[in-house]
Amino acid sequence: MMADSRPFIQPLVQAGRPELRALNGAGEAKVKTEQLSFYYGKNQALKDVTFEIPERRITAIIGPSGCGKSTLLRVFNRMYDLIPSARASGTVLLDGEDVLSTRRLLELRQKVGMVFQRPSPFPMSIRDNVAFAPRLLGWNSTRIKEVVRQSLERSALWDEVKDRLDDPATSLSGGQQQRLAIARCLAVSPQVILMDEPCSALDPVATLKIEDLMAELMKDYTIVIVTHNMQQAARVSDFTAFMLMNPDGRYGELIEFAPTADLFNQPQDQRTEAYITGRFG
C-alpha cells in the first residue's frame, strides 16, 4: 500500500510545476553567465551577473526600466558590438564556448537568434523575408523552399499566409509581423532565441498568440525573454531572473534567479517581493 500509494503523489508534482518539469530531461544549463559586467564607455551598466539559462526552457528577465535587462540580453548574441565603447567583462559560455571572446560572430548569431520589440519586416515578400538569410548563406533553393515552409509552420503563421507568400510582409498585421520575425529567425535554425519585449507593441490578443507560440517553441529551443510585463513573465516562463538598478552604483545587478513559480510565490529577496507585489520604490 505504501508503495502503490506513491503514484498518487509523484506524477502530480511534475505536472503543474515548471521548476520540477525542468528537472526531467532537458533543463541543463545552455548558457552559463559568470561575473558578467558591462560598460558603456565609462559608466557601468551591469555588475557581476551570474546565472545559468536552462536548455529548452523559457527564461524571463524582468525588472524596472534601466535595470539593464535589455543590455544583458544583447550580450548573449553580441549585439552590443554595434555600439562602440560598449565593453563586457566576465565570462558567458554557450555550450561551453566563450561568447564574449569568440571570433566566430556570424556563427554565434545564427546559433542565437533574436526577436525585437518592433517586428520590422524586411521590405520584400513574406517568403523572401524568411528566405533572406538562408539565401545569403547560399543554401540551395529546394532546401530554402523547405525551410520557409517549416519556419512559417513552426511560427504558427503558415495557415494564415500560405496563399499569399508573395504579398509584401508589410501587409501583415502587427501580431503576424512579429510571428514572421520569429519565423525569420527560425529559418537559420538557431538553438537559442532571445526575445526583447516581443509583445509590448501588440494588443492582448496578439500577445497571447505569441505566448502560446513560445510554449510550443520551448520544446525545441531555449528561449530567453525580456519583458517589463510581470504577468507575462509569470504566464510564460519556467525560470525568472529579477534585475534591479543598484541605487548607488547606478548599474544593474541580478537580484534573484529562480523557477518562476517559486519566484512568484516565495521570493527569497525582499526587493523581489516588493517588486512583484507592486510595493516597489
Add this chain to the structure above:
Amino acid sequence: MMADSRPFIQPLVQAGRPELRALNGAGEAKVKTEQLSFYYGKNQALKDVTFEIPERRITAIIGPSGCGKSTLLRVFNRMYDLIPSARASGTVLLDGEDVLSTRRLLELRQKVGMVFQRPSPFPMSIRDNVAFAPRLLGWNSTRIKEVVRQSLERSALWDEVKDRLDDPATSLSGGQQQRLAIARCLAVSPQVILMDEPCSALDPVATLKIEDLMAELMKDYTIVIVTHNMQQAARVSDFTAFMLMNPDGRYGELIEFAPTADLFNQPQDQRTEAYITGRFG
C-alpha cells in the same frame, strides 16, 4: 439579535465592492452616452454606444486594438474636432448639457481634461507647464501661483519638483512627465479627466505610482481611462466597459458595461468572458 446581527453583513458589503461603494453618495451618471455613433468620413468607427459614466468613480474602457475605445474617449471632450471629416451622431450629455452640439468648446475642454499616452511636456519650465492654461484664462499671478502648487501636490509631484520649478519640463523622467501632464490638466480644475493609455509608455513602477494617484483623484474627479492592459483596468477601475470591433460592420461597439468586480467575475457576455480569460480570437 436579528436586528444587531445585520451590521455584521452591511458594512462589509460596501467595503470591497466598487459597484456597491458606488451606491452611496457619488456615482450618479456624470456623462450620459446614448446611441452614439461615430464616423471617419465614410467608415463608421462606433455604433450605438449607450452607457453612463458615474460621477467621482474610475471607469475603464477596454478592448482589443481597433475596437474604437480611444475614439470613444475623444468624443467626450470633442478632441475629434481636430480630425476633419470626423463626425458623431447620437447624444452625449455632460451634466445634462449636450457635448456633441455645444458651441462652448473651450469651456467643455476646461471641464473635461485629458491625459494622453505620451506626456509631451510643453517646451517651457515645469511651472509654466502647469500655469499654461490658467494664464490663458487670465487668472492673476497670486491665484496662478496657488494653483500651480495645488495641482502639483494633487498629482503627487510637488515634493519631487518644488525646488526645481524653473527647470525645463523635459528634464523630468517619463513617469514624472506623465504626472506633470496630470497636474497640467488639474490646473483648470476639470470635473472629468480622460486618460488615454496613460501608462503604456511607463514601466511597472511608474505605472503603479499613477494608479495610486488615480485612486486618490477619484475622490474629487470623474475619471475615464482607456487601456489595453486588462489587469490595469481591473486594478484601478470601479466600472468597466468592454468594446469590440464588429466583425461584419468593422465598427466598434459596446459589448458590456458593468461594475469592474462583476465584469471580471461574472461577465454576462460570452465575448467578454472570452476576452478577459484570454480565450479570445
Add this chain to the structure above:
Amino acid sequence: MNRNARRRYASGASLAIVYALTVLALIPLGLVLWFTVSKGFPSVLHPEFFTNSFRPVGVPGAGIVHAIVGTAILVGLASLMAIPIGILGGVYLAEYNVARWASWVRLASDVLVGTPSIAIGLFAYALVVAPLHHFSGYSGAVALAILMLPIVIRTTEGAVALIPNGLRESGLALGLRRWRVSLQLILPAAAPGVITGALLAVARASGETAPLLFTAFGNQHLVFDPNGQLQALPLTVYQYALQPYKSLQDQAWGAALVLVVMVLGINLISRWVLRRQLRLASSL
C-alpha cells in the same frame, strides 16, 4: 465667458491673416510660371526651335538644340562623377554615423550645398580651365559635379537613415555581415529615396548658370566634344535675355520654358518616387 469669446475671436482673426499671407505668397510664384509659359510658348511652337542651333539675329529658324545637347552632356558627365560617390558616401554616413568625424563630413556636405555656385565656378576655373588654358565642357561638368555631390550624399543618407534601426539589427541578428546588411538589405530598402536624391541633384545641376559662365563658357554651334566649349540652356537664357533684340529675348523665354518644364518634370518624378519611399519606410 466674455474672455473666452475674445479668445475665440482673436484666434479666428489670426487664422484669417495666415490664409491671406498664404495667398499673397502664391501670387508672385504663380506669376513666374504664368509668364514663362505665356512668353515662352510662341517660340516653342516652331519645331526648328528644337532642331536648329544659333542663327544670327534676323535669320529665321533659330533654335537651341545646341544648348539642350550641351546641358545633356554636362549634366551627364557630372552625374557620372557625383552620383556613385555621393551614394556610397551617403550610405557610409548613415550606416557608420557613429564614427566621430562622420558629423564633420555631414557638416561639410551641408556647407557645400550652401556654397555659392559662382564660387564653385571659380574653383572649377582655377582647377581645370586655368591649367589647360581653355574653357571646356569638362570643367563645367566638374563644377556641376561639385554642386551635385553634397545633394546626393545628404538625400541618400536621409533615405537610409529613414530605414528603422530594427531592420539593421534584425539583419545582423541573423548572422549576416555588416556590409551585406548595408548594401543588400538597407540600401535596396532605401533605393527610392536614393533615386530621388540623384534626380534632385540632376535637376539642380541642369538649372545652374553661374558655374558655367567661365567653365563651359558657351558655344553657338552644336558640338558634342566635352573638351571644347559647350552651350547650356541656362546660359542661353542668361545671354539672350540681356540682348536688346526682341527675337533673342523671345528665344530666351522659350529656352526658359524648356528649362522649367525639364526641371519641374524631373522634380515631379523624384517626388513620386519619394512618396513611395516614405510609405514603405513608415510601414517597416
Add this chain to the structure above:
Amino acid sequence: MTAAVATTAPVVLVLIIAILLQQAWPAVTHFGPAFLTGVNWNPVTESFGALPAIFGTVTTSFLALVIALPIGVAVAVFLAEQGQQTFRGVIGTGIELLAAIPSVVYGIWALYVLAPWSYQHIEVPISDRFGFIGWLSQPGVRSLFNASLVLAVMILPTLTAISRDVIRAVPRGMKENAVALGATWWETTWRVILPAARPGIFGATILALGRALGETIAVTMVIGNRYEIPPSIFSPAYTLASVIANEFTEATGTLYPASLIELGLVLILVTLTVNVIALLLVRSTKDRFAA
C-alpha cells in the same frame, strides 16, 4: 573604401578654399585688409575695394529676408495644419517646386516683369511720399530694392518648406495637449508649437539667407550693376556674385582676376559662417524631439 569616398565632401570644401586663396594671393598681399574697406573698383588704375559689393550683397539679402520671413512662416503654419490634406499638399508641392526653378528663370522674369511693375507700383509711390528721406528717393527699374524683391520670391519656397517640416516635427501630442486644455487654435500655434519650432525656423531663415547671399544670376539681371554704395535702396548697386559673373571672363592681368577671386573668397567665407550657424541650429531642434 566607402569611408574614403565619404571624405570627398570635406576634401572638396577645403580644396575650394585653398585653391581660391592661392589664386587670390596676389590681391590679398597687394591690398591687405584695405581690400575689404576700399570703395572704388577701377581695372584701369588697378585699384580694387570690396566694400560696395559687400554692402550690396548684405543689404539685398537682409531686405529679402525681412520681406520673406513673415510670409514664409505664415505659409508654413498654414501648410502644417491638418485637414484638406490634398489641398495643402498641392500648395506645398507647388511651393517646393518653385524652389527648384532655375534662378536664371527668376532672373528673366524679374527683368521683364517684376522690376517694371515694382518700379511703377511700389518705388514711385513710396518715393513720391517719402522722397525726402534720402534712401527712399530716386526710384529706378534696376535697383537694389528690386533685387531684394526677386531674392525674396526666390528664398520664400526654401524658407516655407523647411519651416513647415520643422513645425510638423513638433510632436502632435503637444498640440493635442494644448487643445485638450482649452487653448484656441492661435494660442496653441503661437504659445506651444512655434516656440517648440523656434530654433528650427531660425535655422531655416539663416539657411535662406545663405542662399540669398550666394545668389548670382537673378540679382545680376536686375540690380543695375553700379559699383558704389547706393544713396537709396531704389538706386542701382552691385553684389559680390554679380561682379564676378560680369567681369571675370574679361578680367586680364594678374591683379584684376585675383581681386575678383578674392571677392569670391569673401563671399564663400560669409556664406560659410552663416550656413554653419544655421545647420547647428536646425540640428539642435531635430535632436530635441528625437529624445
Add this chain to the structure above:
Amino acid sequence: MPRLTFEKELASLRESLVRMGTLVESQIEAALNALRRRDGGEAEKVRTQDQYLNELFRQIREQVFMVISTQQPVARDLRYLMGLQYIATELERMGDYAVRIARMTSTLVALPDKPLRAEFGLMGELAIGQVHDILEAIIDQNVPRAREVASRDNEVDRLWHRVFEDLVREMGEGPTDTDGALRAVTLLLVAHNLERISDRVTNVAEDIVFLETGQVVELG
C-alpha cells in the same frame, strides 16, 4: 486561442483532484471493511494512509496557488480553480472521518464480538456510492449528476436516525455492562461519521455546481 500552459495546468490539477478522490474512496472502503471484519491491522493502515491524503491536499493547494499567481485567472477560470480547491478541502475532511471510523474500529476490536446491525452495511454502501459518483460528476463536469448524488443524503440521514434511536433504546432497555455501553456509543459515533461523510458529499456537489455555473446553491 487556447492558452496552452494554463489549460495544461488546469488539467493536471483536475487530475490530482481525482487521484485524491480515489484515495479517499478507498480509505472509506478500507475503514468499513476493517469495521466489518473487525480487522485491527487494516484499520491501522487506514490511519497511516491518511498522511498521503494530507500530502496530496497540501500539494493541490500549493498548485492552485501557483496557477493563480502565475496565470492571473479571472471569471470562469478563477472560479474553476477555487472550486477545485473547495472540493479538495471537503475530500480531506472525508479522509479524516474515515480515519476516525478506523480509530473506533480499533476500539471495537478490543470488545467482545457481536453481529453488526444491517444499517451500517447499508450506510457504508450508500456513503461510498455517493463518494464514487460525486467523483464521476467532477470528472465529467456533470452538474445534474452532482445534484442527484447530493439528494441521496436524505436516505443516509434516515438510516443514521434509525441507528441512533435503536442504539439508544437498546442501551435504555435491559442490563448492560461498560463494554456494551462503550460498543454501543462507539458504533453510534461510527454511524455519525458516516452521516457526516455524506454531508460532505453534499458540499462537494454544491462546489461542483459553483465551479461549473458560478451559482452558490444550498443542496440537501
Add this chain to the structure above:
Amino acid sequence: MPRLTFEKELASLRESLVRMGTLVESQIEAALNALRRRDGGEAEKVRTQDQYLNELFRQIREQVFMVISTQQPVARDLRYLMGLQYIATELERMGDYAVRIARMTSTLVALPDKPLRAEFGLMGELAIGQVHDILEAIIDQNVPRAREVASRDNEVDRLWHRVFEDLVREMGEGPTDTDGALRAVTLLLVAHNLERISDRVTNVAEDIVFLETGQVVELG
C-alpha cells in the same frame, strides 16, 4: 508605493473575517448558555443566527474572489488572501458545531433535568477562550500567540476523553432508562462537538502561521 486600493480591500476583508469570528464566538457562547440554562428559545435562536454566519462566509469568499480577479495578487499578498479564506472556512465549520450543540440542547430540554457535570462548563470555557484568543491572534497577526492557543487543544482533548469514559461507565453501571441513555449519548455528542471546535481552532492557528510566514505546519 502603497497600492492603496489593494490595501484597502485587504483591510476590509480582514475586518469582515473578524466580524465573522466574533459572530461565531457569540454563537458558541449562546449555544453553551442555552445548554446550561436549558433554554430552548436561545438554542432556537442560535440555529436561526447561523444563516447570517453562512451569508458572511459566502460574502468573504466572494470578496476574496473579487480581490484576486481584480488585483492579481502574488506571493505574500496571495498567501494572505487564501489564508483568510481558509480561516473563514474553519469559522463557518465552528458555527455548524455551535448549531449542532444547540440542536442537542433542544433534545436535552425535552428530557428530565439533571445537574450538568463540571467538565462541560470547563470545556465550554476553554473552547470559547480559544476561539476568542485565536481571533485576537488574527487581528494582531500574532503567530506565537496562535501557536500558544492551538497548544491548549490537549487540555480540551483530555476533558473530552474523561467525559467520554465517565458517561460510558455511567451507562454501563446501574439501571438506566431510554431517557437516561438518550441524555447521556446527547451530552456525549455535545462534548464531542466542543472537542471538534477546539480542533478547528488548531487548524485556524495553522492557517495563521501559513498566511503570516508561508510555512505549512502541523500544530497540536
